[in-house]
Amino acid sequence: MSDNGKRGTARSPILVVGGGISGITAAIEAAETGFEVVLVEQNPFLGGRAIQMGKYFPKLCPPICGMEINFQRIRRNPKLRLYTQAEVKAVSGEPGDFEVTLHLAPRYVTQRCTACGKCVEACPVERDNAFNYGLDRTRAIYLPHPMSVPMKYVIDDSVCPGGTCARCVPACPAGAIELDNKSTILRLKVASIIMATGWRPYDAGTIENLGFGRFPNVITNVMMERLAALDGHTEGKITRPSDGKEARDVAFVQCAGSRDENHLPYCSAVCCLVSLKQALYVRGQNPDARVWIFYIDVRTPGCYEDFYLKVKADEGVRMVKGKVAVIKEDLPTRNLIVEAEDTSMGSKLKVPADLVVLATGMVPNQMDQKTATLLRCDEYGFMSSVAPKGGIYAGGVANAPADVAFCVRNSTGISLKAIQDVVRYG
Ligand SMILES: Cc1cc2nc3c(=O)[nH]c(=O)nc-3n(C[C@H](O)[C@H](O)[C@H](O)COP(=O)(O)OP(=O)(O)OC[C@H]3O[C@@H](n4cnc5c(N)ncnc54)[C@H](O)[C@@H]3O)c2cc1C
Numbered sequence: 001m002s003d004n005g006k007r008g009t010a011r012s013p014i015l016v017v018g019g020g021i022s023g024i025t026a027a028i029e030a031a032e033t034g035f036e037v038v039l040v041e042q043n044p045f046l047g048g049r050a051i052q053m054g055k056y057f058p059k060l061c062p063p064i065c066g067m068e069i070n071f072q073r074i075r076r077n078p079k080l081r082l083y084t085q086a087e088v089k090a091v092s093g094e095p096g097d098f099e100v101t102l103h104l105a106p107r108y109v110t111q112r113c114t115a116c117g118k119c120v121e122a123c124p125v126e127r128d129n130a131f132n133y134g135l136d137r138t139r140a141i142y143l144p145h146p147m148s149v150p151m152k153y154v155i156d157d158s159v160c161p162g163g164t165c166a167r168c169v170p171a172c173p174a175g176a177i178e179l180d181n182k183s184t185i186l187r188l189k190v191a192s193i194i195m196a197t198g199w200r201p202y203d204a205g206t207i208e209n210l211g212f213g214r215f216p217n218v219i220t221n222v223m224m225e226r227l228a229a230l231d232g233h234t235e236g237k238i239t240r241p242s243d244g245k246e247a248r249d250v251a252f253v254q255c256a257g258s259r260d261e262n263h264l265p266y267c268s269a270v271c272c273l274v275s276l277k278q279a280l281y282v283r284g285q286n287p288d289a290r291v292w293i294f295y296i297d298v299r300t301p302g303c304y305e306d307f308y309l310k311v312k313a314d315e316g317v318r319m320v321k322g323k324v325a326v327i328k329e330d331l332p333t334r335n336l337i338v339e340a341e342d343t344s345m346g347s348k349l350k351v352p353a354d355l356v357v358l359a360t361g362m363v364p365n366q367m368d369q370k371t372a373t374l375l376r377c378d379e380y381g382f383m384s385s386v387a388p389k390g391g392i393y394a395g396g397v398a399n400a401p402a403d404v405a406f407c408v409r410n411s412t413g414i415s416l417k418a419i420q421d422v423v424r425y426g
Pocket of ligand 1: 017018019020021022023040041042043047048049050053055056057058086087088196197198199200221222225270274277360361362365366395396397398402403404405407
């Protein structure tokens, strides 16, 4: 396609909203093709949900391996501008000529931060660690995770309003803490917009019979990822939240709130593969560990069938076709009993477990009201892949539940659509 000789001249950039694997992919592909890109992420770090995984299926390598290559591509590309703690507040205009208003929240820690951690020793305030899904706590000044990009501490001003005690300031040898930082507004002209705003886990507390929120040893699949992650608070040891003891007998409940009209009517596409992967985490830590997977049916499309067959062949993994009726807890020991039907055998089962993992699905993140209408959404909130007039596109899980491999392919394609707008109108 001709670009009317405009390559290299000043043209409006592409805006990518969301710094998960989908947004990162779209941004890098466009920037490496020579186009200006602005990537905005609401968290103080890049990587989205995928960076919180213990390992990726199917290769079972830690996510940081692949992510680090992407982070290097971002660092060395002058065409890509990154804003963390940034949110889109308003969008107006039309394809080729959008005006976007960004809200940039204060970090209170400047570029001078060397990530030495001395500030943490001085900080007296604690907060739930959202990165570990509340399984542990951090101080109000914290590094989001050990491989965080940017590698800088940040202050959670919801628990430390106005830098109340200011003890971190003299503790910082680099003089990097500025408690008078304020939020700022940035207005940008952009040619096209990619929405890669991803997902959040379904609220398992709403599934009453499964005990999440009441029984500490009933956790969700995202929490299991943090338990099994080498950079997590247990350094990868799969232990019970109630007492820190090793979890030897682990039960997985598939479709926890998914394919259920009272919760999420749709299939989140990855939960079967996730539980199969997590079964390998458990079995890999202790050859005597036993795993039960309760499922309605197993969905491992395409080449993932091999992965399913491999896990199924493990003698320590028992696959049971049947719905879990209820999970009960023995209060003094906090041990769990999973009551379920085995539809293949026509029998009822009571399975004792140290830990139960609920395979909860993915809920699309919604923008605020002003920007929610940028793209049409389906009845569940997943965005259509292109706006009616063009110029705005959705990539990755913002568009549909999917694994990382799909998100990378899909976002690469979406990036091309955004580039076409820059060339057409730029
Ligand atoms: C338990 C579990 C385990 C999984 N394990 C695997 C696995 O092993 N292998 C695999 O291939 N897939 C796995 N997946 C799927 C994988 O997590 C997703 O495919 C991936 O996270 C999708 O990336 P994304 O960028 O589309 O969304 P996200 O990872 O959700 O990233 C979206 C980003 O956008 C940001 N954002 C949202 N709204 C805004 C806004 N308004 N402004 C600015 N930023 C915003 C978010 O903060 C986030 O950083 C797993 C899923 C689950 C539930």
